[in-house]
């Protein structure tokens with residue numbers, strides 16, 4: 001049986017605790033992993049004077065799989081180089097209603113959506129200047145990045161409910177007129193899909209008002225960042241939403257949320273988003289390597305997590321009393 005090597009970056013704040021939980025879960029699947037831990041983030045900055053040590057970047061660059069906890073104030077120095085230098089141009093951020101979790105949906109409504117976020121450019125391209133009297137960021141949208149992310153979004157929509165919403169601000173930004181035009185061109189190759197367009201301000205409103213209307217949302221980098229936090233809240237809280245950063249042949253899996261330094265007792269952080277990120281890693285391995293055991297393990301982890309929540313076993317952020325560790329143990333018990 002093959003062993004998958006995973007570079008683990010536990011990060012800051014609640015990061016190490018929830019990463020430990022996800023690693024414990026992965027160790028209890030039928031897939032064999034070798035976990036190699038590296039430092040990055042605020043603590044690395046304090047220790048070594050750099051948030052992203054060279055060895056960490058090199059190890060990440062050489063690995064097919066990276067499992068990453070949230071990083072703190074230095075996130076920009078850690079996350080953006082990882083995504084951009086390693087070519088992880090796709091950011092998948094699913095948000096769905098979970099059993100036993102009080103969501104902000106109206107009675108009887110359910111949501112199950114996927115945000116496909118362009119992960120390499122837009123306002124995050126780091127084309128920036130700050131002077132005494134002004135500062136600016138250039139919002140870069142290229143044809144190549146837009147075409148490839150639109151194709152990915154269409155492929156996901158085909159495997160889901162076949163509905164795709166292109167989200168932009170093309171009523172104001174010329175770079176989004178460009179984005180939308182390219183998406184329209186590509187959508188012609190996917191006649192099976194219902195494709196609609198929405199401005200980002202309206203999308204934020206609709207995500208609160210009627211999130212059940214969405215299947216796949218495609219958007220550029222910064223809008224995807226903002227909308228994914230919003231989608232987490234709608235679902236029940238920031239502790240719940242996972243994410244995958246992907247290229248054709250590499251994946252970095254991390255929660256949507258940050259390091260949550262303000263969490264009074266870090267023993268009680270909710271590891272759900274991190275565990276679901278590990279589940280996305282299993283799914284990805286299953287697809288890439290045709291590894292059935294990995295796909296089955298992904299399903300097992302998800303089912304165990306949903307069962308545990310449905311049993312009312314939860315962390316305090318979503319109305320429970322369990323610590324990170326206790327909650328993880330309950331999930332492992334349900335992994336049968």
Ligand code: IPM
Nearest residue numbers: 075076079080225255256257
């Ligand atoms: C996220 C984070 C990052 C982002 C920051 C920390 C660079 O907010 O992953 O959502 O904006 O992408």
Ligand code: MN
Nearest residue numbers: 225226229256
């Ligand atoms: Mn964010």
